[in-house]
Amino acid sequence: MMRLDTKINEVGKSVALCLKCNMCTYGEWPENYSLCPMYAREKVYTSSPGGLIYLVRALLENKMEYTSDLSDLSYFCINCRACDDICEIIPIPAPHVIPTEVIRLLRHELVKRGLVSNECVKKLYKTIKKDGDFKRKKIEIKIPESMKNKNSKNIFFIEGLYPGDQKQIYSSALEVLQKIGLDVYVYRDEGSCGADLYDLGFIDELKILLEKKSELINQLAGKNLIFIDPHTEEFVLRNWQQYVKTDKKLVGKHLSEVILEGLKTVRIRTKHFDKITLSYHDPCILGRGLGIYEAPRNLITSFEGVTLLEMKRNRRNSYCCGAGDGTRGKAFPEYSEWVAHERLEEFKETGADILITSCPYCKGIFQKVLPSKQKTKVKDLIEFVNERIE
Amino acid sequence: MEKKRKRIKGSLFETISKAIGKGKVRNDETTLVAYGFDSSITPFQKPSLVVLPESREDVREVLMVANEDRVPVTVMAGGVNIGGMCVPSEGGIVLDFRNMDKILEINTDSGYALIEPGVNFDRFTAALHKKGFKCHVPTAPGGATPLGNYLLQPSGSLANRHYDSIIALEVVLPDGTVFHTGSAAYPSDNVKYYRRYGPFPDLSGLLCCAYGTLGIITKASVRIYPENESSRVNLTAFNDYGSATKFVKDVVGANIPEHCIIWSWQFYKTYDISLENVEKPYIPPELYSDPFKPPKGVPYNIVTTLMSGYNEVLDASERVCAKVAKKYGGRVISWRELEEISPGAARSWKEFYLEHHQPKMEHNKKYGLGRYSAWIGIAEPKDVVEVEKFALSTVKNLGKGVRPICYYSQPFDFGRCMFLRMFVYTDPNDQDLLNKIRATYTEMYNTIMQKYGATPERYRRDPDMIRQLGGYYEILKRIKKALDPNNILNSGIGLFVDV
Numbered sequence: 001m002m003r004l005d006t007k008i009n010e011v012g013k014s015v016a017l018c019l020k021c022n023m024c025t026y027g028e029w030p031e032n033y034s035l036c037p038m039y040a041r042e043k044v045y046t047s048s049p050g051g052l053i054y055l056v057r058a059l060l061e062n063k064m065e066y067t068s069d070l071s072d073l074s075y076f077c078i079n080c081r082a083c084d085d086i087c088e089i090i091p092i093p094a095p096h097v098i099p100t101e102v103i104r105l106l107r108h109e110l111v112k113r114g115l116v117s118n119e120c121v122k123k124l125y126k127t128i129k130k131d132g133d134f135k136r137k138k139i140e141i142k143i144p145e146s147m148k149n150k151n152s153k154n155i156f157f158i159e160g161l162y163p164g165d166q167k168q169i170y171s172s173a174l175e176v177l178q179k180i181g182l183d184v185y186v187y188r189d190e191g192s193c194g195a196d197l198y199d200l201g202f203i204d205e206l207k208i209l210l211e212k213k214s215e216l217i218n219q220l221a222g223k224n225l226i227f228i229d230p231h232t233e234e235f236v237l238r239n240w241q242q243y244v245k246t247d248k249k250l251v252g253k254h255l256s257e258v259i260l261e262g263l264k265t266v267r268i269r270t271k272h273f274d275k276i277t278l279s280y281h282d283p284c285i286l287g288r289g290l291g292i293y294e295a296p297r298n299l300i301t302s303f304e305g306v307t308l309l310e311m312k313r314n315r316r317n318s319y320c321c322g323a324g325d326g327t328r329g330k331a332f333p334e335y336s337e338w339v340a341h342e343r344l345e346e347f348k349e350t351g352a353d354i355l356i357t358s359c360p361y362c363k364g365i366f367q368k369v370l371p372s373k374q375k376t377k378v379k380d381l382i383e384f385v386n387e388r389i390e
Numbered sequence: 391m392e393k394k395r396k397r398i399k400g401s402l403f404e405t406i407s408k409a410i411g412k413g414k415v416r417n418d419e420t421t422l423v424a425y426g427f428d429s430s431i432t433p434f435q436k437p438s439l440v441v442l443p444e445s446r447e448d449v450r451e452v453l454m455v456a457n458e459d460r461v462p463v464t465v466m467a468g469g470v471n472i473g474g475m476c477v478p479s480e481g482g483i484v485l486d487f488r489n490m491d492k493i494l495e496i497n498t499d500s501g502y503a504l505i506e507p508g509v510n511f512d513r514f515t516a517a518l519h520k521k522g523f524k525c526h527v528p529t530a531p532g533g534a535t536p537l538g539n540y541l542l543q544p545s546g547s548l549a550n551r552h553y554d555s556i557i558a559l560e561v562v563l564p565d566g567t568v569f570h571t572g573s574a575a576y577p578s579d580n581v582k583y584y585r586r587y588g589p590f591p592d593l594s595g596l597l598c599c600a601y602g603t604l605g606i607i608t609k610a611s612v613r614i615y616p617e618n619e620s621s622r623v624n625l626t627a628f629n630d631y632g633s634a635t636k637f638v639k640d641v642v643g644a645n646i647p648e649h650c651i652i653w654s655w656q657f658y659k660t661y662d663i664s665l666e667n668v669e670k671p672y673i674p675p676e677l678y679s680d681p682f683k684p685p686k687g688v689p690y691n692i693v694t695t696l697m698s699g700y701n702e703v704l705d706a707s708e709r710v711c712a713k714v715a716k717k718y719g720g721r722v723i724s725w726r727e728l729e730e731i732s733p734g735a736a737r738s739w740k741e742f743y744l745e746h747h748q749p750k751m752e753h754n755k756k757y758g759l760g761r762y763s764a765w766i767g768i769a770e771p772k773d774v775v776e777v778e779k780f781a782l783s784t785v786k787n788l789g790k791g792v793r794p795i796c797y798y799s800q801p802f803d804f805g806r807c808m809f810l811r812m813f814v815y816t817d818p819n820d821q822d823l824l825n826k827i828r829a830t831y832t833e834m835y836n837t838i839m840q841k842y843g844a845t846p847e848r849y850r851r852d853p854d855m856i857r858q859l860g861g862y863y864e865i866l867k868r869i870k871k872a873l874d875p876n877n878i879l880n881s882g883i884g885l886f887v888d889v
Contacts (some may be wrong), residue, residue, distance in 0.1 A: 016818030092758025
């Protein structure tokens, strides 16, 4: 991950090497699946990672000015990271950036110039400028007494940004952690961990936010952090470390990995259910960002009577849900829902009963676009596990 | 400079939008900028419009409007061009074929595929592989298009036995005329695109190496070949290029390979670039050393000899390769040995030759070393050894900012001539150096022609390249005037600047 103080003019050499090969938009041979939602929708070079990289080059070479049109285009990239996983040209020269980092630098420059035209992004920016954080109403979750021991080595990290309708995921997580008997302390961050600020290019504001969190960050260093939201996990583990003042490391795991380990070591009784077929949607950041593809699958298939039916685009070749980090659904609702529909069509092709995912935003957007009678067809992995263990 | 127009920008947009549908026409600033340059040193020029046709009729409509208004049209099959051939140097319209990307037919009986211009190699090779077929695969990225590549007479996996990949074409002219070449020209739906030559002059050939200046191709049949019972690659190491070329001539003359490529050691070592640690990529340090002096244990050249057919024949062919290698002081190396010398090359060549497709990114990582500048000469076999020495030492003398210096070389058309493509990587932002390289390359072309009777392989946006051809150029100009009287087709590349 690039340094937070990386400047856009440091990537001049990287962007000048783009070949316009368009390979950043599709997956591995021989399937060559279309992976970039922006390109799949617009079908023009400009709306592709390469296109945005070329526009950054144009800006650096004074071929164009920063404009609000550019801003809309840059936020149209949903941050699914497919291009990062594919392009092996851009990262080679220093400062070794990957395509979405170039796009993030572009957003930062646009934000600095006040050229954010999308109303939703603009509103978020005003909030962060005013409050220094995105604080929302707390989700009411009853935290068991046993999870209030601050000295616990394991910290279950709940960020304060999740929409209230995802309360069920967090409640389920607490129950599962109790069932597997893991000693944890529940840490509830009241605001943003910074991942969304980073993605939106609010880099200057992000630095202030992280400075404020410095004490917290240092307290968490050396503990075993447990995450549900892959966006938070990736950002905390990769970016908070530079604020740790000791030699302690920020280490953590995704809850699916923790539960899988727990089920191996603790004898857990499972409930009886009829046979069921499931399909698993790889959240972009859990997969491409953190490299976690198998733990959720192994967890799903550890239950009797469960058959996993893969969608044709899976693992590294997975396709985004459309939500991004949650902001795209609000900033570009029609586009975001179009992407979600594309993915749900693929799920339907599997014929599976239930779609499991492992990120609150994925569940949110899928449920949003499904007809009301079908919303229960989508579950978070943790909800599914909680239903099945006693 | 853009030709005189009767319409202003807005109305051109409206006219074309009305003719083919608004969603296929773009005039937003960001799109125009993104289509205004590539990684070459060609000066930036925004087009007025970017049009994304979806059918031959769309192409006709656009061309007729452009022709009437004398608006330049720059055509782009996939847009992967690093030589400025898709930069709209005179503004006007960029016709981007990425959305005409259907594989219309794979005819395994006659051995051709009918494709639209926007089909890329990755999709094409995957579709062929499913049917047990393969095509000529260049060293270009998998996002490049077969049509764009084949029209340039490419270098790649099959060029010594199967030189011409284009068979028959569907072509649209600026006045809206549509014509077909090869067997497709016959007025019966039963006559397909299976044949190129005769009984009349070869119009497919006229469109090859025309760089989109003589007509816009909307459909093409290209040659495909069976993968056969087995494919094998014989690997032979040589300590000098001369011995490698003798080996190649010998085995090609004996009808052994489908194709041979001589790889320079600095080329195949580029496959060993590793991005395992993305924050600190591994680049083999020897890529920046003297290209004439490989490290101990690294052969100066490795020749890959691709063979396919029945196993019994291949067993015998491998024995012949070993015998011929010994005759010229080389030696056969195993895949295991190659994995030790260059694990990246071993991985890539297996994909390239045995799966018949571009190795996904193994192949592209080298472009991350810097701005890629290629020089391509074609020489008779007797002269090519001197050309290699001359070219390598000339480029080496450009200094340490021009590294690594790689090349690959291969016999074209059953070894009638030898292709030598040399390329270097430089700081992409160092315009002075890039200009110096371009000037040096021009001098090198002149030198190899005068001294070794060798010729350039590709047009380089330099009108003097074609002007020197005298009568040939005069005839071409007459043809150009007949087909594109207003000179709107790819006029910015300067091929017909005198028309």
